[in-house]
Amino acid sequence: SAVISQKPSRDICQRGTSLTIQCQVDSQVTMMFWYRQQPGQSLTLIATANQGSEATYESGFVIDKFPISRPNLTFSTLTVSNMSPEDSSIYLCSVLYGLDRYTEAFFGQGTRLTVV
């Protein structure tokens, strides 16, 4: 199994500022995933972060708005840049273990962001 530590757990930010969310995993993983959950909505994948290469962004998400770092196999950050109230969401990081019948998906505790 994997233990994921995500911080901050919540923050209230002023519009126009940026927030960096950190995700630390207790073991090495190849891929890390960042999701956004807008109020009352489901989870939407923002990007996949692989160590040693640039993150792969899903449609509707761009690197300038959501830059991601992946300096090693246990750590990643997601920055929400130039925030507006529409960015108020829960942001979650996730990892997968296994490529066979024992595939598991683990999530961080989430970062609840409010932009005012």
Place this chain on the structure above:
Amino acid sequence: AQKVTQAQTEISVVEKEDVTLDCVYETRDTTYYLFWYKQPPSGELVFLIRRNSFDEQNEISGRYSWNFQKSTSSFNFTITASQVVDSAVYFCALIFNAGNMLTFGGGTRLMVKP
């Protein structure tokens, strides 16, 4: 198209009632993994179950049970004798290709009233 559909956006029951949450998926892949997660008001995702596409055995865990039917592409979740603490949003999700990301359904908000 590959997607997960949870047609019930919100369900309200009275405590001790049984309730079934529906999940229907679409995929062309023969190997995939199905998940159910619970999200209480605190926001974290709580893992409930994982089922592989080649294992159609249904599963029971206490008051929870899951019915996986490949013939109808469904993976339904039943809570027996519901309790107030079961109130949460429940998500069904899939990994369509080994090593790929999760695709989530829209979620079902379950409210259990005393």
